[in-house]
Amino acid sequence: MSFSEEAVLTLDQALGQLSLEARELYLDHDVPILDQPLTPLSFYREYVSPNKPVLIRNGLQHWSAITKWTPDYLREKLGERVVTVAVTPNGYADAITDGKFVMPEERQMAMSEFLDIMDHPDQYNGVFYIQKQNSNFIDEFEDIIGDVEPDIPWGTEAFGLKPDAVNFWMGDTRAVTSMHKDHYENLYCVVRGWKKFILIPPTDSAFVPYDTYQAAKFTEKDGTFHVEAEKETGQIPWIAVNPLAPNSQKYPEFGKARMLEVFVKEGEILYLPSLWYHHVQQSHGCIAVNYWYDMQYDIKYNYYNFLQNVNNINKSMKKD
Numbered sequence: 001m002s003f004s005e006e007a008v009l010t011l012d013q014a015l016g017q018l019s020l021e022a023r024e025l026y027l028d029h030d031v032p033i034l035d036q037p038l039t040p041l042s043f044y045r046e047y048v049s050p051n052k053p054v055l056i057r058n059g060l061q062h063w064s065a066i067t068k069w070t071p072d073y074l075r076e077k078l079g080e081r082v083v084t085v086a087v088t089p090n091g092y093a094d095a096i097t098d099g100k101f102v103m104p105e106e107r108q109m110a111m112s113e114f115l116d117i118m119d120h121p122d123q124y125n126g127v128f129y130i131q132k133q134n135s136n137f138i139d140e141f142e143d144i145i146g147d148v149e150p151d152i153p154w155g156t157e158a159f160g161l162k163p164d165a166v167n168f169w170m171g172d173t174r175a176v177t178s179m180h181k182d183h184y185e186n187l188y189c190v191v192r193g194w195k196k197f198i199l200i201p202p203t204d205s206a207f208v209p210y211d212t213y214q215a216a217k218f219t220e221k222d223g224t225f226h227v228e229a230e231k232e233t234g235q236i237p238w239i240a241v242n243p244l245a246p247n248s249q250k251y252p253e254f255g256k257a258r259m260l261e262v263f264v265k266e267g268e269i270l271y272l273p274s275l276w277y278h279h280v281q282q283s284h285g286c287i288a289v290n291y292w293y294d295m296q297y298d299i300k301y302n303y304y305n306f307l308q309n310v311n312n313i314n315k316s317m318k319k320d
Contacts, residue, residue: 011314015206016256018307022203023258031055031199031262037269040157047271048158048185051300053199055262056269065147065191066267069287071115077143078111084132084140085114088175088218089225091127095178101213101236102227105220106132114170118285121172125223129171137168137289148289152187152269155293159185163291173284179208179239179277184292186272190264193286197270198243199260200277202304206311207257208277211240243279264288275304 033055038046047054060066086093086104093104117128130136138145151163164184179198188195200208215233219226241251248255264270272278274295282288295301 011310011317015307015311015314019204019206019256019258022201026050026052027201027203027258028052031260031270033057037154040154043154043271044158048273051202051273051275053260053262053273053276054271055264056271058267059152059269060189060191060267063148063191065144065289068147069144069191071118071285074144075112075115078141081111081140081143082108083111083114083130084136085109086129086131086175087126087220088129089126089220091129091172091174091176092178093129093131093175094180095176096213096238096240096242097216098227099213100216100227100229101238102216102218103230104129104131105218105225118170118172121174121284126220126225127172127174129169129175131169131171131175131177133165133167133292135165135167137166141168148189148191152189152291155185155187155271155291159293161293163187164294165292167290167292169282169288169290170286171282173282173286175282176244177278177280179241179243179279181275181277182292183274183295185274185295186270186290186292188264188270188272188290189288190266190268191287191289192266193283194266195264195270195283195286195288196281197262197264197272198279199262199272200243200257202275202277202307204257205277205304205307206314207253207255209240209251209254210237212237239277275301 031053035057037056037059085107087107088104090097095102114128117124156162212235215230215236216227217230219228241247241254243259246254262270
């Protein structure tokens with residue numbers, strides 16, 4: 001059985017209607033800003049259950065990290081501590097470069113060496129970023145763990161579980177996180193500097209183009225970075241568009257996606273719901289800690305997968 005052109009147009013219209021109704025019925029025009037954290041029940045009802053982001057000011061003032069985490073303090077507490085640092089030539093780790101999905105070169109170095117690089121980034125070859133996840137804060141920064149909370153109490157109560165991972169982020173202003181989505185409820189806390197997030201809701205997934213890329217990795221040899229294929233890893237599906245410079249001729253549908261921008265400053269928390277697409281930039285030397293809570297694989301997840309399957313069928317029929 002083959003689908004007629006009329007059926008293809010109907011799928012396009014249905015996907016567009018989904019996006020339109022989400023914007024009109026429940027999504028906010030901008031990311032809401034609260035002066036104080038909500039109660040766990042209100043947070044769950046107003047943001048977690050409807051899968052909507054929110055920025056919370058004045059949520060971290062009780063953390064000693066807010067005042068302590070200066071470069072001098074980090075040198076004193078962590079100077080000889082060996083940390084994992086991602087290094088790239090262009091600031092894009094886990095992103096598309098030269099038609100491949102390229103992962104960063106990972107180096108082990110003393111925190112004092114990393115801080116030297118942050119002081120004089122132009123004197124070093126490459127862009128350096130502490131971005132290793134999988135709870136790197138617990139594994140590599142235990143000397144300053146006491147400066148923050150082990151979890152966000154109102155978030156933990158709302159989600160009904162402890163975080164799966166707590167991650168530490170610090171890096172060069174040139175380091176950019178390419179657009180992607182996570183299967184986690186994310187409470188992202190900025191301790192120093194700022195982060196800029198570009199967000200796209202899951203209901204606009206029909207407009208976000210994916211392609212499949214050979215996995216590769218940056219390696220530096222004799223002062224020059226090379227891209228080496230990771231044949232064992234194989235092919236990686238990844239978002240094909242850079243929201244900072246989208247190719248409107250190649251990906252015209254992306255222009256229909258509604259992008260929200262939000263700056264997260266010192267002492268602020270961004271609730272980034274599961275499955276939202278996000279792209280991140282930062283100020284130089286920005287420090288952040290984020291808490292990943294496992295998402296609920298409930299009816300919302302089922303609907304999202306259904307939407308992805310319908311979208312894939314729609315694209316496949318257009319190719320045929």
